[in-house]
Amino acid sequence: MSSTDATPSAATLARFAREVAKYPADQRQSAVMACLAIVQQEQGHVTPEAERQIADVLGMPAIAVHEVTTFYNMYNQHPLGTFKLNVCANLPCQLRDGQTALDHLCSKLGVEPGGTTADGLFTVQKSECLGACADAPVMLVNDRQMCSFMTTERLDELVDTLRSAVK
Numbered sequence: 001m002s003s004t005d006a007t008p009s010a011a012t013l014a015r016f017a018r019e020v021a022k023y024p025a026d027q028r029q030s031a032v033m034a035c036l037a038i039v040q041q042e043q044g045h046v047t048p049e050a051e052r053q054i055a056d057v058l059g060m061p062a063i064a065v066h067e068v069t070t071f072y073n074m075y076n077q078h079p080l081g082t083f084k085l086n087v088c089a090n091l092p093c094q095l096r097d098g099q100t101a102l103d104h105l106c107s108k109l110g111v112e113p114g115g116t117t118a119d120g121l122f123t124v125q126k127s128e129c130l131g132a133c134a135d136a137p138v139m140l141v142n143d144r145q146m147c148s149f150m151t152t153e154r155l156d157e158l159v160d161t162l163r164s165a166v167k
Contacts, residue, residue, distance in 0.1 A: 008053050012042060016057050029060045032068050036075050045076035073127055074143045081116045083162050086127035086140040087150070097151075098137035102126060104152045105139075108159060121166065122159070 008016070019034035032054065039050045046069050055062040069075045073086060087093075087102040102113060105124050109117050116123040132138045135148030147158060
């Protein structure tokens with residue numbers, strides 16, 4: 001699915017169909033998260049148009065798809081940096097310097113929470129619980145890699161490593 005194309009590609013529709021086939025016909029809406037993940041993977045974010053297309057494929061109201069998109073922080077609603085850094089902001093992380101980690105990362109990268117660096121490499125987001133309270137403070141990189149015990153030193157190392165990965 002191209003972000004400039006209003007119609008999903010045949011390949012995208014085939015991927016949707018594989019996900020829909022995993023559920024009984026009367027429960028095809030259960031594939032909504034998988035379809036959103038497909039769009040996210042292909043476009044980098046989920047547009048309102050993509051939400052409408054998913055709704056049409058799954059036979060559900062577009063607002064219901066939008067509710068899923070906006071409920072979960074793993075679905076980006078606008079273009080983000082190459083590296084999306086979600087820093088946990090829930091109480092266990094806050095009690096173990098989670099806010100310090102978020103503040104340090106934002107200061108180091110020169111952005112506010114939710115902002116993207118001028119070079120387009122990093123987007124820093126405040127996140128709800130990431131489910132690793134014993135490892136606080138934690139963060140998630142690109143919705144895939146969990147990072148634990150994120151001291152300012154470890155944050156600096158992570159940013160340097162990610163920067164060097166794109167050179």
